[in-house]
Amino acid sequence: MKYPSQLLAEAVAEFTKLPGIGEKTALRLTLHLLRQESEAALRFSEAIKRLRLEIQYCVQCHNISDSPVCHICANPHRDSSTVCLVESPRDVIAIESTGVFRGVYHVLGGIISPINGIGPEQLNIQSLIQKAATGNIKEIIMALSPTLEGDTTVFYISKKLDGAPVTITTLSRGVSFGGELEYADETTLARSITSRLPYEKYLVKNHQQPL
């Protein structure tokens, strides 16, 4: 597409760099910003700038934060002996929105992926090992995505934690709520049979997490 203005073309080009935004959508978003009061577009621009310049990462869990220690790690009501290991800040938001987890997090910042050139040294693994070595952690919940790379990362970290006085657990796998059995993939269905639960335990679990 040819644009009537270089400024417009640049803004469209910046939008298309975002994931899932093609050129037509980028043009629509850009023209929308042009139609707004200039304060609206400047507020948008400023929010992005401040986000990138002022955001901090929690020194304890590496999550996004406005202060050196995030509000979860700083909360005395959270159980700091139970650590949930996640890939990214997005997973923290997802688990927090369930409202059932009262422990703290440790954000890896990615998963081991040789194809993308991400090795263990680029992830926040060393700080987790050190935390575990202090003896203040009772349990680490491995909440990484159930993919080949996620499983590899979990395996690597569990080996590194060998000998540390912690219990390692993973998220349970099984059929989703509201899903139909015939559409569940075979691996998930097989896992949900081999790790079946006594019905009383299922009732108790559901009670903890109101639906």
Place this chain on the structure above:
Amino acid sequence: MKYPSQLLAEAVAEFTKLPGIGEKTALRLTLHLLRQESEAALRFSEAIKRLRLEIQYCVQCHNISDSPVCHICANPHRDSSTVCLVESPRDVIAIESTGVFRGVYHVLGGIISPINGIGPEQLNIQSLIQKAATGNIKEIIMALSPTLEGDTTVFYISKKLDGAPVTITTLSRGVSFGGELEYADETTLARSITSRLPYEKYLVKNHQQPL
């Protein structure tokens, strides 16, 4: 959703104000910007800011421009006696990308829409009437959307142009290229029958616009 940082929440909120962007997409875009080098996010922020502060509108056709007169109006090879009337800069980009129009444009800046509180006085209609009155314009092509509001606007403007020495034309209506007849709506199909073309003329028209 609860966010671990106020800065993050603000950036997500700004993204959700854009059309077609929900909260999950906004979060994905925001976290993407956080993962980039800070230069990338600052370039994005700066492009939006400059767009809003420095963009100009052509004094002749009201299109987006980097200078007081846009590059189309300033181009001596364009036929300034043929004016294509469009709703927005987006339509100019769409028509320009076909490469068949060698005249100039006049951007209305909207269409008459009482429901949205847009009356004729908020649109660039007066300057079009003045242009037509000079006698320098031979033809005005009404290229507004074929909706009730678009047709109302065309009707209003054509009444205002009564007596001015210009020919008023509209875009032809008909079945789309590549479309199947059975899926064309009845009005379009009816119009394409009543305004049917001699086959030789159809061939010539297609020749002008290589597909």
